[in-house]
Amino acid sequence: MKKVLLFKSTSNSTVAFPADRFVGAFRNADEDIKFFFDDMQNTTAKAGMAHLQMPAGITDTELKDYMKALVAEINEGKSPTILIYDAANDTGFGDSGTSGHPIFSGFDALETHGA
């Protein structure tokens, strides 16, 4: 199945990367994480990026469990469009629907290319 990972930084700012162009993620600091993708505009700096903020207190174990669940969804989920995070509604994959997203709280950057 062809899938995309969708990020929404505002109600009108949306970027979706194909899941097969996901090249890695790392915790940049205590309160932010970067998802990298192959870029969309074939630029010299060949990376797209979703730079997401996290609330204080997210442990490495919580983040690891989230990433394991996300990878499972990419590999086994039935939906072709996976909403990772919608900052306008504080929702996305992993959200139980009760009190906002448990891992993400906003965007530092959302770039299709040149990251």
Next chain:
Amino acid sequence: MGLLSSFLILLIMGVATRNSILKDSPKYLFFRETAAKYHCYPVNSLLGFSDDENTATGLILYFCPADDFSTGYYSYIELTVANHEDAIKDIMDQINFSKQTVITVADVVDSNFLSANISACVVPNGVVNGDQT
């Protein structure tokens, strides 16, 4: 080389060829702005979606360029959409679940659109080199 060895090599080559075919895109996305401006891209060439910063209703689809792979060059289509997220979901659903080999995403000439979320498209001439977002 014995007959059995030759047979095994042919068998391996056959398997490799079949795998290669399976990896090829079985579907294509079709866009037509005017009678003379249209494009059909293999789904495997899709590089992603983004909103257009300059147009609230613009959704850009990026593709591998068909005829120029120089750094900075790419192809794109810009759709006019009512809601970015819903339009992306509609397109991805059709890519994965449609029985059509050629999926018409936007055909302005025939007023044929993949979903009610899509109402127009711009088909640039050739590849482009410049930031569209």
